[in-house]
Amino acid sequence: MIRLIALRILEMIPILWIIVTLVFFTIRLAPGGPFDAERNVSPEVLESLNAYYHLDAPLYRQYLDYMRDLVHGDLGPSFKNASWSVNELIALGSPVSFELGIYALAVALLIGLTAGIIASMKPNTAQDHIPMSLAMLGICVPTFVLGPLLALVFSLWLGWLPVAGWEGPQHKILPSMTLGAAYAAYIARLTRGGMLEILAQDFIRTARAKGLSRARVVLRHALRGGLQPVVSFLGPAVAGLLTGSFVVETIFQIPGLGRFFVQAAFNRDYTMIMGMVLFYAVLILCFNLAVDVIQAWLDPRLRRQG
């Protein structure tokens, strides 16, 4: 098992190298540069700016310099948020996005698992149809509709919660609900599907035959297997949740990573884009690894293969 994990970590290095290299060259192909503005800067100024950010060197040189700094863990200065380095901005934004992501995940699991299990216990009855229709609705309503809708009801009409900001606990409720809702809906559907499949199997019948209560069978015996699809969905989902959502962060004015990333793309903030892509890539690779490990633990068959 440990060998497997070590091997997988080693595999990440070439993958990351390919990602960094591809992004490094492709972002420079996009028309428009970081210093293009409404008012064209004079050639002298452009020259100094290019020199400052080492954009005057030949491309291969820039690439080698970037890789050298990267090996030392230095992602360079941001072009747009010029007073801050990319490392600092990621360090500032990621805890915020992580926090939001964890709350949203909690919301998603709490609602999704509950709804999915309840639905699977009496398939094709009202107990199934009602939560599943709500889940369908949750998948269909995009966050950019749900967010303002929740803000309208809970902030503008009821006046219970603030519409924007990221300070006290009261600021965190609406964004977590908004971000969690869509994931909750997916989780509910996956849970129901997984549970139905497991509940139809022989060992469940055996457990029932032994006289165990329905609740005990579902929670102790079926859940472990029924959650398989949810777990494989959670890997990329958690990475997505933790790295921030541009939409939710923009709607609620949250200083997280998602907003930095999209702003960076619009501003041709090369170093910031690179830093963010790298950060995302590492997170996603790590979560995929974590999922594989958890799945092996949940399913003895996979463990033996590994």
Place this chain on the structure above:
Amino acid sequence: MDGVDKSVWDHGQALVWAVLALLGLVALIGCVARDEQALRVGNGTEPQGLDPHTVSGVPEHRLTSTLFEGLVDLDCETLRPIPAVAESWSVSEDGTVYTFHLRPNASWSNGDPVTAQDFTYAWQRILTPALGSEYAYMLHCMKNAKDFNEGRIRDFGQVGVKAIDDHTIEVELEHPTPYFLSMQNHWTWFPVHRATIERFGRMDERNTKWTRPGNLVGNGAFVLKRWIPNNVIEVVKNEQYWNAANVRLNRILFYPTDNLLTEEHSFRTGLLHLTENVPITKVPVYRRDHPDVLQIDPYLGTYFYRINVTRAPFTDVRVRRAFAMAVDREAITRNVVMGGQRPAGTFTVPDTAGYTCDTGIDYDVEQARRLLAEAGYPEGLGLPPVELLYNTSENHKLIAEAIQQMWKRDLNVEVSLVNQDWKVYLASQKNLDYQIARASWIGDYLDPNTFLECFLTGGGHNNTGWSNKAYDDLLAEAARTADQRRRFDLMRRAEGILLGDAPIIPIFYYTRVYLKSPAVKGWHGNLLGYISFKTLYLEEPGT
């Protein structure tokens, strides 16, 4: 079984208590009295930085003008120069030498006195080529400043600024520049604290840590307390400020508000006193239901279309004029933009420091059709395909569609619309890779020159390929002219040439549309959109 149920119940109870505690906390935070004189401002976007020598843009101007102060400030109501760090000044007969007398009690936020040398140091810094300051050209009116900035002169001693003593500065200008004083509240002219700059890097080094909270030493009415990118920038009253006794705000919180809807919601729920914008669709609602908070100020800016004069069919001035004349500007301001904007027949906003161009482009379908026929395209027949480019935005799209229809209706020409992402659009304009492109220009200072210099031959934001010697000569002569009336006459003639040649199609003059809480007092909207935070204060209704 019993035991399991009990523990579930215990957990349930704990959960209920946790929720109650959370709600209590929320209520408690909600009830904490709003602290006195803390102004909360929606500031558009996250600023590029706080170093007055390397920033550009409106959000940065707001912030830097709370943290720094120039020699002369502007009165928000009249836009006339008023004393700031300089308590008085005199101008030579020919208008080219200004002598400023600094007030002895002006000091930096760390207690150091503000001296004449702080200004010469700052101006040398911004003009130093290696710093690469995008806005350094604002100082080019000083003698030899342009040559120093562009590296032709290495000795700053030759630039027209001298510290006569600690409290006297003499500035020699290239030409009489009637707007020189009113430019002084622009961030590019602000002094910086030498010891602080050099503690964190070289004089000509960008983006050092000197602008961080705790490091930044300024001479403005406020000091930097907190800066969390994409979240908030907080400034608090500077007790060392020479006029601190008359500054009434204790704190200002600037929020980056890039989502218009959220900004409006924040205003409605009392999180903001001032917004940067209002969603266009909300303007009629506010106009009807809450006219007391909706603010519409004329703004020193023009929304216009550029025409690439190097591409057929727009190489022909008659075609350009025909297109320019077939725009019903009234209909656009009345039915499309609806924020109190005025239709624009000229490029320079009327009554800019007393200047108004009397010849303009009018909506004249007959004349437009005739010109198009003369150019060889009667009824629009035979005209090569025409594309109109704008940067992706709902508002630009609406305007472009309206104008597309007008050209179809009045000239019988088909124009296709193309939108591009901001940076791509900028590159297309710069490379003259377009036929007609949306554009806007916001004046930097209160003088027609800030508009007209855009279209000098090879000017940094000409971007049309248009060049006219008579135009260049008239503006050069205006620059040498001290007499304001004669100067404006020359500029009027120049603008007449520009509008007659029509490398641009003016559409409307901007307004600044925003929301302001009635609690904000001492407020004067103005053409420059300049906010002097040192004279504002809050007075909650009923207190």
